[in-house]
Amino acid sequence: MHNNKYLRDEIIRISGADVSKCMRCGKCSATCPAYDEMEYHPHQFVNMVECGDIEPLLNSESLYKCLSCFACIDRCPRGVQPAKVVEAVRLTAIRKQGANHITADDIPAVVDADTPQQLLVSAFRKYTK
Amino acid sequence: MQRVGVFVCWCGSNIAGTVDVEAVSEALKSEPGVVFSTNYQYMCSQAGQDMIKDAVKEHNLTGIVVCSCSPRMHEATFRKTAAAAGLNPYMVEIANIREQCSWVHKDVLTGTEKAIILGKAAVAKVNLNTPLIPGESPVTKRALVIGGGIAGIQTALDIADAGFEVDIVEKKPTIGGKMAQLDKTFPTLDCAACILTPKMVDVAQNEKIRIFSYSEVTEVQGFVGNFDVTIKKNARYVKEEICTGCGACVEKCPMKKIPNEFNLGMDNRSAIYIPFAQAVPKVATIDPNACNMLKNGKCGVCSKVCAAGAIDYTQKDEYINEKYGAIVVATGFNPISMDKFDEFAYNQSKDVITSLEFERLTNAAGPSAGKLVRPSDGKHPHTIVFVQCVGSRCESCAEKGKEYCSKICCMYTAKHAMLTRDKYPDTEVYVFYIDVRTPGKNFDEFYRRAVEEYGVKYVKGMVGKVTPEGDKLKVQASDLIANKQLHIDADLVVLAAAIEPDKSARPLATMLTASMDTNDFFTEAHPKLRPVESPTAGVFLSGACQGPKDIPETVSQAGAAASKVIGLLAKDKLTGNPCVANSNELMCNGCSSCANVCPYGAISYEDKEFRMPDRTTKVRRVAVVNPAVCQGCGACTVACPSGAMDLKGFANSQIMAEVDAICK
Amino acid sequence: MQVNEYKPLIVAFCCNWCSYAGADLAGNNRLAYPADVKIIRVPCSCRVNPMFILRAFQRGADGVIICGCHPGDCHYTSGNYYTRRRMAALFSMLDYLGIEKERTRVEWVSAAEGAKFAATMNDFAKTVASLGENKRLEDLRCKK
Numbered sequence: 007m008h009n010n011k012y013l014r015d016e017i018i019r020i021s022g023a024d025v026s027k028c029m030r031c032g033k034c035s036a037t038c039p040a041y042d043e044m045e046y047h048p049h050q051f052v053n054m055v056e057c058g059d060i061e062p063l064l065n066s067e068s069l070y071k072c073l074s075c076f077a078c079i080d081r082c083p084r085g086v087q088p089a090k091v092v093e094a095v096r097l098t099a100i101r102k103q104g105a106n107h108i109t110a111d112d113i114p115a116v117v118d119a120d121t122p123q124q125l126l127v128s129a130f131r132k133y134t135k
Numbered sequence: 136m137q138r139v140g141v142f143v144c145w146c147g148s149n150i151a152g153t154v155d156v157e158a159v160s161e162a163l164k165s166e167p168g169v170v171f172s173t174n175y176q177y178m179c180s181q182a183g184q185d186m187i188k189d190a191v192k193e194h195n196l197t198g199i200v201v202c203s204c205s206p207r208m209h210e211a212t213f214r215k216t217a218a219a220a221g222l223n224p225y226m227v228e229i230a231n232i233r234e235q236c237s238w239v240h241k242d243v244l245t246g247t248e249k250a251i252i253l254g255k256a257a258v259a260k261v262n263l264n265t266p267l268i269p270g271e272s273p274v275t276k277r278a279l280v281i282g283g284g285i286a287g288i289q290t291a292l293d294i295a296d297a298g299f300e301v302d303i304v305e306k307k308p309t310i311g312g313k314m315a316q317l318d319k320t321f322p323t324l325d326c327a328a329c330i331l332t333p334k335m336v337d338v339a340q341n342e343k344i345r346i347f348s349y350s351e352v353t354e355v356q357g358f359v360g361n362f363d364v365t366i367k368k369n370a371r372y373v374k375e376e377i378c379t380g381c382g383a384c385v386e387k388c389p390m391k392k393i394p395n396e397f398n399l400g401m402d403n404r405s406a407i408y409i410p411f412a413q414a415v416p417k418v419a420t421i422d423p424n425a426c427n428m429l430k431n432g433k434c435g436v437c438s439k440v441c442a443a444g445a446i447d448y449t450q451k452d453e454y455i456n457e458k459y460g461a462i463v464v465a466t467g468f469n470p471i472s473m474d475k476f477d478e479f480a481y482n483q484s485k486d487v488i489t490s491l492e493f494e495r496l497t498n499a500a501g502p503s504a505g506k507l508v509r510p511s512d513g514k515h516p517h518t519i520v521f522v523q524c525v526g527s528r529c530e531s532c533a534e535k536g537k538e539y540c541s542k543i544c545c546m547y548t549a550k551h552a553m554l555t556r557d558k559y560p561d562t563e564v565y566v567f568y569i570d571v572r573t574p575g576k577n578f579d580e581f582y583r584r585a586v587e588e589y590g591v592k593y594v595k596g597m598v599g600k601v602t603p604e605g606d607k608l609k610v611q612a613s614d615l616i617a618n619k620q621l622h623i624d625a626d627l628v629v630l631a632a633a634i635e636p637d638k639s640a641r642p643l644a645t646m647l648t649a650s651m652d653t654n655d656f657f658t659e660a661h662p663k664l665r666p667v668e669s670p671t672a673g674v675f676l677s678g679a680c681q682g683p684k685d686i687p688e689t690v691s692q693a694g695a696a697a698s699k700v701i702g703l704l705a706k707d708k709l710t711g712n713p714c715v716a717n718s719n720e721l722m723c724n725g726c727s728s729c730a731n732v733c734p735y736g737a738i739s740y741e742d743k744e745f746r747m748p749d750r751t752t753k754v755r756r757v758a759v760v761n762p763a764v765c766q767g768c769g770a771c772t773v774a775c776p777s778g779a780m781d782l783k784g785f786a787n788s789q790i791m792a793e794v795d796a797i798c799k
Numbered sequence: 800m801q802v803n804e805y806k807p808l809i810v811a812f813c814c815n816w817c818s819y820a821g822a823d824l825a826g827n828n829r830l831a832y833p834a835d836v837k838i839i840r841v842p843c844s845c846r847v848n849p850m851f852i853l854r855a856f857q858r859g860a861d862g863v864i865i866c867g868c869h870p871g872d873c874h875y876t877s878g879n880y881y882t883r884r885r886m887a888a889l890f891s892m893l894d895y896l897g898i899e900k901e902r903t904r905v906e907w908v909s910a911a912e913g914a915k916f917a918a919t920m921n922d923f924a925k926t927v928a929s930l931g932e933n934k935r936l937e938d939l940r941c942k943k
Contacts, residue, residue: 029569030615031597032569032596033599035613036611036612038599083528231840238826238829650877658876734876770846770875773847790848791850797837
């Protein structure tokens, strides 16, 4: 069942989340504002990582659709932290690819006064190693 | 010096097969204090026991060592034998040379060697044994039941039925508890009031039962059989004996805008009130925080309209002291607060309600006279969403919810959903569940009927958020089976809130020195074999104060608790375990170390006068162990820094002697 | 017979409700463990005074093991928690005095765990035997 134990353990280590605590209630997916954009939903991330079924996640667009809004972390009754699992998978994918996709120098060109700071933080979180 | 007799048992070949019993009895002959030593095929048989009795008489023995099977097997047998021979039963020691010797060792030489050492240890111990006499204490033949819900009511009725007096202390103005607020009960759907109110009347009419309503327990002293309890009767400003419960005062009271607790604040009551029509006792109570007369002396309408003259604005809280033999805790539960679950918008919309509020909404005696309407605008809801496990099974959010399963929610939600579909077939009913847990007689059938016959839509998933928008509630949820996110425009959202023990339970547990778990549920003496007793002797548990329970379970536990109480009250005297701690007051310095570790609250302190060497006297604080409460664990003996505390039957000197005998 | 073979002397304190019953169960199932283990029955593991353990080592015991109910299962609700704390402190002190940590142990054995009792005793006896005789605290005046 654990078809990629090494990746699984690595993702769990990076995320710091305990996926075995999940009781399959689906509140993370119920609360997710990016749900419709995602091919794999937050609860599936948790479940698939737990099962070691990681390849499909690494190749999925869903990684970059997650807004990192952390609503799922806030609402999860078991403290599983699905967003951190998503992020860990994302980080693993990026580490496989090489370069950072965003640097500090890129920021002034795209930023304006209305850009929330969290967006910048999340962008760095998502697109850098 | 003791005169010890040693009796080595062969147990057929069980012991004699790997232990040379002859050698054992011979070797023990030369031990200090041993005046007689023998062996026999079956020591526990009648002939063997007679042999012991004869030897006691013949050799004038003061102590007995039996080398045989485990003391868990035949210690009681040989103690009886000793008693029959005129010895104190606690002058018997067993050396376990079967289970812990002959059965685990194959070699005769090692077996015999070990058996001799075990025998020596037992002889060394018995040399230091002293006759022990179990303490006796009288039993007050009256029980106290704390809490007047269905658990307390049933316990009180059962105890009274056996002929003992019972007092019920209830902090609300009426007994009945949560069950009185319910509409129908699962899985048979009989109406709660129809089955509860006759029981309430039975309680009121039973000569053996006294009800202290609007009262609370403020102090508990004493121990099993002899509790000394102080009950505070709060002033209700109405003379209970005179009030007829006619309700004229309630009607005329000008202060009518007080949120009605009985209907969970969904409608209003007056400052003087009777919680509900079938209240027991049916007596009015004045809310001192709302009454104008009590707050600033202006009004007095109720006393004018009261034909019986029962109103008394000068009434004071009254303290009653009473003695009890047994105490039953039946403090029950409450739904947890929904304040911290922002995602469900409980505080933002009146149309997001808890299940208990839903009960009141559908109850014929409730704020809407049984018509299911939205609390905000009184309109009939067409789409209802039920959310299960709100705050239950919540591990991460200790400050919000509870880690345990609240057990009753699956069933009452199925009931609510079914009744709604039955009465209002035009409503759409969704139930969001994580798991449906229905272990109970006819429970799963009930849930399946809700789905199959009544068309309730059960969705595996959880509601993520509820947003009030216009007069609708936007519900965003996940359907894990269809792998979809659902968006439902609901008219009413019902939250199955987790249940928690009543807040009064924690201070009560401290008063009773009864233990509790981290969730404030009372701990039972044994989770399987003694489920209705608290580890504290004489304290019994009934209903949801011990863990989440539905009505049938509560009633059966209430009956079980009552039978335990009856068993206790039926005794004239309680015989204790004589192997209890005792403090040498000459050595005790009153440091409280022992009382701090005692799980039973058996240790108290007394100021005692001591004569000093210079003929003066000095008052010192010393520990006193109550032998009726002490269970003999010995935690205090180790905690005692001055070595004053010792355990009878397992004294420091005795265990030390055993260690010495083994290590020789 | 090998007269000179070293046999450790092990004192086991077993609580009456769980571990002593567990030892009985080991006997009932005829699960062998070394005869070097001698059991002393106490009402609760928390009855074991550090004094008893010191005395055992003083008198030449090579290892001391205390067995109690599993945490949360104590017959007296909290006795084994006291044991755990007290023994942690005592054992580290003994370690400092030269009684190796391997010579002392606290184990939880329930009344249903006869097999665990035997296995624990086998393992403990082996460990203690490998350490050899306890000479640190032994008081030679106690030897006859």
